[in-house]
Amino acid sequence: MTVEVERYELMEDPRYRFEFDRRDFIKTLGGGLLVLLVTPRLEGQESGRARGGDDRLPADVNAWLHIADTGAVTAFTGKVEVGQNIRTSLTQAVAEELHVPLASISLVMGDTSRVPFDMGTFGSRTTPTMNLQLRRAAAAARNALTTRAAERWQVDVDGIDVVDGRVIHKASNRSVALGELLSGPPLVATVTDAATLASPPAWHVAGRPVPKVDGRAFVTGTHEYTSDIRRPGMGHGRVIRPPKYGATIASVDSSAAEARPGVIVVRDGDFLGVVADTTEGAARAADLVKVTWAGGGSQSSNTLFDDLKSTAEPGGGQGGFHAGDVDAALASASRRFESSYRVAYIAHCPLEPRAAVAEWTGGDLAVWTGTQRPFGVKGELAEAFHLAPERVRVMMPDTGSGYGGKHTGDAAIEAARLARGARRPVSLVWTRNEELTWAYFRPAGVIDVRAAVDAGGTITAWEFHNYNSGPSGIRSPYEIANQRIEFHGAKSPLRQGSYRGLAATANHFAREVHMDEIAAVLGVDPLAFRRKHLRDERIAGVLDAATTAFRWGSRTRASGRGYGLACGTEKGGYVATCAEVLIDRRDVRVTRVAVAFECGAIVNPDGLKNQVEGAVVQGLGGALFEAIAFEDGRIVNGRFADYRVPRFLDVPAVDTVLVNRQDLPSAGAGETPIVGIAPAIANAIFDATGVRLRALPLVPEGLPVASSSASAGTGTRPPAAPRRYP
Amino acid sequence: MAAVVLTVNGKARTVEVEPDTKLLWVLRETLNLTGAKYGCGEGQCGACTVLVDGQPVRSCTTRVSLIANRRVETIESLAAGERLHPVQQAFLDHEALQCGYCTTGMVMAAVGLLRATPSPTDAEIGKAMNHNLCRCGTYLRVLAAVRQASGRAGSGR
Numbered sequence: 083m084t085v086e087v088e089r090y091e092l093m094e095d096p097r098y099r100f101e102f103d104r105r106d107f108i109k110t111l112g113g114g115l116l117v118l119l120v121t122p123r124l125e126g127q128e129s130g131r132a133r134g135g136d137d138r139l140p141a142d143v144n145a146w147l148h149i150a151d152t153g154a155v156t157a158f159t160g161k162v163e164v165g166q167n168i169r170t171s172l173t174q175a176v177a178e179e180l181h182v183p184l185a186s187i188s189l190v191m192g193d194t195s196r197v198p199f200d201m202g203t204f205g206s207r208t209t210p211t212m213n214l215q216l217r218r219a220a221a222a223a224r225n226a227l228t229t230r231a232a233e234r235w236q237v238d239v240d241g242i243d244v245v246d247g248r249v250i251h252k253a254s255n256r257s258v259a260l261g262e263l264l265s266g267p268p269l270v271a272t273v274t275d276a277a278t279l280a281s282p283p284a285w286h287v288a289g290r291p292v293p294k295v296d297g298r299a300f301v302t303g304t305h306e307y308t309s310d311i312r313r314p315g316m317g318h319g320r321v322i323r324p325p326k327y328g329a330t331i332a333s334v335d336s337s338a339a340e341a342r343p344g345v346i347v348v349r350d351g352d353f354l355g356v357v358a359d360t361t362e363g364a365a366r367a368a369d370l371v372k373v374t375w376a377g378g379g380s381q382s383s384n385t386l387f388d389d390l391k392s393t394a395e396p397g398g399g400q401g402g403f404h405a406g407d408v409d410a411a412l413a414s415a416s417r418r419f420e421s422s423y424r425v426a427y428i429a430h431c432p433l434e435p436r437a438a439v440a441e442w443t444g445g446d447l448a449v450w451t452g453t454q455r456p457f458g459v460k461g462e463l464a465e466a467f468h469l470a471p472e473r474v475r476v477m478m479p480d481t482g483s484g485y486g487g488k489h490t491g492d493a494a495i496e497a498a499r500l501a502r503g504a505r506r507p508v509s510l511v512w513t514r515n516e517e518l519t520w521a522y523f524r525p526a527g528v529i530d531v532r533a534a535v536d537a538g539g540t541i542t543a544w545e546f547h548n549y550n551s552g553p554s555g556i557r558s559p560y561e562i563a564n565q566r567i568e569f570h571g572a573k574s575p576l577r578q579g580s581y582r583g584l585a586a587t588a589n590h591f592a593r594e595v596h597m598d599e600i601a602a603v604l605g606v607d608p609l610a611f612r613r614k615h616l617r618d619e620r621i622a623g624v625l626d627a628a629t630t631a632f633r634w635g636s637r638t639r640a641s642g643r644g645y646g647l648a649c650g651t652e653k654g655g656y657v658a659t660c661a662e663v664l665i666d667r668r669d670v671r672v673t674r675v676a677v678a679f680e681c682g683a684i685v686n687p688d689g690l691k692n693q694v695e696g697a698v699v700q701g702l703g704g705a706l707f708e709a710i711a712f713e714d715g716r717i718v719n720g721r722f723a724d725y726r727v728p729r730f731l732d733v734p735a736v737d738t739v740l741v742n743r744q745d746l747p748s749a750g751a752g753e754t755p756i757v758g759i760a761p762a763i764a765n766a767i768f769d770a771t772g773v774r775l776r777a778l779p780l781v782p783e784g785l786p787v788a789s790s791s792a793s794a795g796t797g798t799r800p801p802a803a804p805r806r807y808p
Numbered sequence: 809m810a811a812v813v814l815t816v817n818g819k820a821r822t823v824e825v826e827p828d829t830k831l832l833w834v835l836r837e838t839l840n841l842t843g844a845k846y847g848c849g850e851g852q853c854g855a856c857t858v859l860v861d862g863q864p865v866r867s868c869t870t871r872v873s874l875i876a877n878r879r880v881e882t883i884e885s886l887a888a889g890e891r892l893h894p895v896q897q898a899f900l901d902h903e904a905l906q907c908g909y910c911t912t913g914m915v916m917a918a919v920g921l922l923r924a925t926p927s928p929t930d931a932e933i934g935k936a937m938n939h940n941l942c943r944c945g946t947y948l949r950v951l952a953a954v955r956q957a958s959g960r961a962g963s964g965r
Contacts, residue, residue: 164907165905165906165907165908165909165944166906167906293900293903294900294903294905297900297903297905298892298900300905300908300911300912301892301896301897301899301900301905301908301911301912301915302843302883302884302886302887302892302896303842303843303844303882303883303884303912304843305908306842307845307909309842309845309846310836310842312840318837360833360837360838361833361836361837361846362826362829362830362833366826430943431943432907432909432943433845433847433853433855433907433909433910433941433942433943433944434845434847434907434909435846435847480907480908481907482845482907482908482909483906483907483909483943483944485943511846513849514847514848514849514850514853688903689903692903692906692946692949693906695945695946695948695949696906696944696945696946697945698945699945699946699947699948700943700944700945721848721850721852722848722850722852722853722941723850723852727941727943728945728947729938729941729947730933730934730937730938730940730947730950730951731934731935731938733945733947733948736948
């Protein structure tokens, strides 16, 4: 299966480049049993760059698994844990195939000197790829162990199994602990293709709601995030930022700061920062550095959408789709629809800001940092400091979330530069304001949609142009004969990149609101209208599940209440979302949500439910009120006091339905459940008020015009829609 | 620099810091109690929540000089050896976390709430916990966990 990496999954170049030199390192794993999983080149994994402990390893190792003679099982993967709970689901995968207790398994994740190369943890790819790979490695390990036991006992291998960490031969009533079989010379097995894996209906450990494997460390506060790491002699860093994007240093007077004990000021080109003994000491010292800045950008959110349209490239690039003759179908249609939709830049706001601890030892650089791309950050560091890659080690402690926002190595590079200048290890934790200003954003965009409908109420043409926000989820799942779907890159005034679900949120918003607009004008129930154009049974399945849970068919009209729905598919997941809103003058509350999600065979039902609920809650922010505001090259709402994200009292009742398709391969689930909530809410607001909102966020200042039928955004305003309920 | 005496988790601690230093940094960097997290420095997200004289406070905006001689409790004091505090256990039972970065602050806020209001209504829980952000969106699970810890009937999932 090939998956096109979305352009915004891959980030811009690193900001800094510095000088340094090289040395090698070698890492060994020791005795016991080592299983290497070698697969032909996979999507997103660059052949020849696989690099773990030993350079003699095959180039295309994707994972490995080690069993020590103590029976301790360790799986090594380049995937990382950011709250999506893969440390637990991958542990389940190993336990399932190896037949050992969960507690005997540990995972080494995202340590570039101990795990095989991995492009990164994004695109909801962990479950469909790494989960299978670790299962294969574990199955191969079990085979190696049963084979060794058969040789030792001189019995047929078919009579041997592994049960709960022991190798057992029932016929002769013999058993041995896993580790005992591993004394003696190391055993190395290589898996090259699919071993026989347990099928989902036969799963014992996978498919069940296993609690977070290291949950206790989190509730007791002992888990070490990057910012909790302490190294001998470590100082704390602070970067001095320009007042606006692109400004450069005209002059610096650092004498007052450097007069303070223990303070080092580091300048390298336009990079400027301080190191002190404490975080507050660094902040105080940074305030004492007198900097004169020159130049800088003048970008402003007031002209954002015009700027995106005016700098747009011609379409026809990534993600586009053409079928039939759209122009002819539009010309001959009995009804035509045209609307323009907008989405704002939004920030990820991971609660743990970007952070890194950097330590130089001789010419070697070790960095602990929260990133979704440890090997990418390793590359950025090697490039920034002109180091041979093997001299750089990146370690990724399980991190305070990312949502696509931690792909780049900014904090790592800055910490390393400060550490080199201060000649001591440095911990750098971005402030919330830095996080909201100097990270990158979910791309803003404009989406123009035109549709044609025939006399029978069937859509005959669909034209869809996305400017800048991205091609993910741009294709329509609806059966429409004539289609022109294009993504147009544009010049983004702000730094932009991945965000949970990528552009699938924007594209589903535009598509599902437009579907609703057409249904409203035709006077057709939005659910019936979608069903009429759907052939995909998996989308139909989640639509049924969500609308049943929501009791869509028996919803009742009440003053100020409205109901909306949306559905779609992306990254192998299928989602349908129903929302109920309650409008009180200009105040909009989402009171009830039903969401159904299907991603094939479910690996961890409770973990999945947690992800789906979380996606709905996070999606509320971008749907209702999140937007980055900027003016004259500055972010103007770079604090939590000014940038509103969902809180307890914003959360509706959420009814989550998981559709378990054990006949289908497992897909990832961290992203796609987010795509339905914004259009479902927009459609519910229209249902309640007749106000058609076509821009995300929908109600940053409350409903634009209290309960009138005025239209926001541009495009065709539907007539006062007949609201008929069955 | 000034010497400030605090009682932290039952022990008197004297720290030499600038008097306007925030409690969070004294805990994290002077006393090496890293369970309280930095999330915003604005008192908006609650990741730094600890108890002072039993009340939840945002340690990132609390000057250490203001709490001299007062009683500070952090997440590190909650569990009795292997036995978790009921709030901690409830968070595990309801898997009321994803990345876990907000969790220690959430737990401390909930402990403070339950001491003042042992059987809060859902509305009281929501109001009290509204100062703690979870970007992963686990609020409904946190609500269920706090209900369980309050011993309310029918609080199970």
